[in-house]
Amino acid sequence: MGEQRAAGNRVERLRDAAAELARHDSERDIFEYAVDVVQDLVGGDGCVVLREAEGTLVPAAARDTTLHFEATPLRDDEGVAGTTLGGEDGKLIDDVRADTDAAPRRPATRAALSVPVGDDAVLQVVADRVGAYDETDLELAELLADHVEHAVERVRYEATVERERDRFAALFQNVPDAAVQYRLDDDGSPRIQRVNSAFVRLFGYEPAAAVGETTADLLVPDDDCDAAETLYDDVRTGERLDVEVTRETADGPHPFLLRSVPVWAESGDVTDRVGYFIYTDIGEMRERERELTRKNERLDAFTSIVSHDLRNPLGVAQGYLEKTRDGAGDHLDTVAAELDRMDRMIDELLTLARQGELVGETTPVDIENVARAAWSHVSTGDARLVVADSTTVTADRDRLVELLENLFRNAVEHGSTDSRPKPDESADHGTPPSESDDDTSTAPTVTVGTLHDGGFYVADDGPGIPADQRAEVFEMGVSTAEDGTGFGLSIVERIAEAHGWEVSVGESADGGARFEIAPGGGE
Numbered sequence: 001m002g003e004q005r006a007a008g009n010r011v012e013r014l015r016d017a018a019a020e021l022a023r024h025d026s027e028r029d030i031f032e033y034a035v036d037v038v039q040d041l042v043g044g045d046g047c048v049v050l051r052e053a054e055g056t057l058v059p060a061a062a063r064d065t066t067l068h069f070e071a072t073p074l075r076d077d078e079g080v081a082g083t084t085l086g087g088e089d090g091k092l093i094d095d096v097r098a099d100t101d102a103a104p105r106r107p108a109t110r111a112a113l114s115v116p117v118g119d120d121a122v123l124q125v126v127a128d129r130v131g132a133y134d135e136t137d138l139e140l141a142e143l144l145a146d147h148v149e150h151a152v153e154r155v156r157y158e159a160t161v162e163r164e165r166d167r168f169a170a171l172f173q174n175v176p177d178a179a180v181q182y183r184l185d186d187d188g189s190p191r192i193q194r195v196n197s198a199f200v201r202l203f204g205y206e207p208a209a210a211v212g213e214t215t216a217d218l219l220v221p222d223d224d225c226d227a228a229e230t231l232y233d234d235v236r237t238g239e240r241l242d243v244e245v246t247r248e249t250a251d252g253p254h255p256f257l258l259r260s261v262p263v264w265a266e267s268g269d270v271t272d273r274v275g276y277f278i279y280t281d282i283g284e285m286r287e288r289e290r291e292l293t294r295k296n297e298r299l300d301a302f303t304s305i306v307s308h309d310l311r312n313p314l315g316v317a318q319g320y321l322e323k324t325r326d327g328a329g330d331h332l333d334t335v336a337a338e339l340d341r342m343d344r345m346i347d348e349l350l351t352l353a354r355q356g357e358l359v360g361e362t363t364p365v366d367i368e369n370v371a372r373a374a375w376s377h378v379s380t381g382d383a384r385l386v387v388a389d390s391t392t393v394t395a396d397r398d399r400l401v402e403l404l405e406n407l408f409r410n411a412v413e414h415g416s417t418d419s420r421p422k423p424d425e426s427a428d429h430g431t432p433p434s435e436s437d438d439d440t441s442t443a444p445t446v447t448v449g450t451l452h453d454g455g456f457y458v459a460d461d462g463p464g465i466p467a468d469q470r471a472e473v474f475e476m477g478v479s480t481a482e483d484g485t486g487f488g489l490s491i492v493e494r495i496a497e498a499h500g501w502e503v504s505v506g507e508s509a510d511g512g513a514r515f516e517i518a519p520g521g522g523e
Contacts, residue, residue: 010041014143017041021151030155031061031121034148038125039063041144042113042137046106047125049117049148052076052085060121064106079103080114081122090115090145092138095130113141118149177280178202178256182215184273188236189214193274202281204250215277219247231258235275238262247279255282317342359396359498367391367456371448374404382443383412391450395499403495406488407458407515408446415444415462415512444512455501455518461510470505 017037024030031049038047046064050057057074076082080101084091093112096102102112104126111132114124123145127133172179178199182190195210203210203219210218220228224246234241241260246253262275317335324332368390375385385408393400444462451457465473474493492515496503501517508514 010140013037013040014140014147017144018147021147022154024151025155025158027152027155028060030148030151034117034123034144035061035063038123038141038144041140042125042133044125044127044132045108047123050074050081050122050124052120057081057085057122074103080112081124084114084116084122086119087116090138090142092133092135094133113138115141115145117145118152121152123148172196175278177278179279180210180215180277182275182277184236184275185214188232189216190232190235190275190277191215192218199279202249202279203247221246221248221253235260235262238264238273244282255286256280257282359399359495362394362396362499364392365395365397365400367393367448367450370397370400371404374401375408375446377401377405378408378412380408380412380443380446383415384443384445386445386447388447388449391454391456393454393456399495399498403492403517404448404458406492410488410492411444411446411458411460411462411513414465415446415460445510447508451516451518453518455516457514457516459508459510459514460512461508462512464507464512465505473505474503 014037017033021030021033024033034049035047038044046062048062049060051060055076057076057078074081076085080091080093080096080099080103083101091112091114093099093102093114096104096109096112104112106126108128109126110130111127112124113126113133114122115138117123123141125133125141172181172194173196175196176198178201179196180190180192180199181194183193185191191214192210192212195205195207199210200206205218216225216228216232228245231241231243231245239260240262241258243258245256245258247256247258248254257280259278259280260275261278262273264273264275317339320332320335324335368387371385371387444460447457447459449457449459474489493503496517500519502520504516504518506514506516
């Protein structure tokens, strides 16, 4: 009965040890506790836990009641420990002097138990008396070793998880794209749990302000709610997404490539639906695409102009030249005018085709001063310039002069009331129009003045531009004058946009055309 009670006490001690091992959070503490417990369970004069390290067995924890125990490192294939390492069963040795594998480092040792702890450790307990241990002692030592192995595995797993968590946290914080960790609410709304530094920088919300909010409430523009709800329907199914969206940033709506990574779908844990949204800024890419589209459109227009529109004045000039050669009249002035027109078209095409920025360094510029300089560069005939008032604008002076030159040229070309028939440029190439000796015209007055918001205007008293044609006058190649190039107003618009200005056309007080250049509207 006493032996049964003793056995029961040892089993109870083993259960307590298993529970205690679950509370230790480091391998060292586990091994230190194991060597204490094993001596309580089976007795002995010393014990040690040996761990494999680079081909040797080194002590991780040791106890020696006689204070003379030596845990000298062994090779991982040496001694009883070497034969036990990585095995499935422990070994009971009644007398180490009779065991061919034994290589005791402690002379007094006579009996031993050696049991594996996982694949890389061994638990040994020794006694100075032959036959000190029996099979029950071995079984208890093996059971303890199993508990120690599980405790070590738990600690290692937790350490691995912690390392991965730290690595992921570092990655999450340092990824260059804005990132959100979300959890789906009961109604399926993605609610923010965590944000990274790029999110704070881009969207303008500190973590304390973002965490707890839904991404729909915080980031989705009002006019994009329906599209966002459709996207969230796919998120709720656990689908990985790569879609282009618009989200509200600190600087306003902005395009993003949104990647949705549903972690719960990959892990199968539908009770905790956690995932990540990664927002990649594609604004610059979209702008490059738009710029490429604009350049391609200009190239198409240039191709059309060079292949067709330049042929019209060339055909007229060639036709009049042939008539002059045939002695039918002196049309050299007309030929010269058409060639001048072609020269202007080529100059303006080159302006429109410029690569890079149209605007260089900007400085304060007086409108009256620039207007009079531009007027002196244009063949205005009897036209008159009036500067109603002046203001100072910040501009690239050369480009502003060029803008006004084109507006003045447009006013003179379109504003003169001329009864002389113009060449029919829709006629076959090389065929001149009929002549007329009548040549009466009225030159326009062109007025430059300022706007209340700091902009300026150029107005004339000519026939004006019909309301149904105003929307297209800035398109390349469009001109209401029979000898116009159709590029001047396109140049005006491009120079204005490059300064961050808006240009619009309306009717002047005299019924002519009025062009207003106002701040704002730049890209």
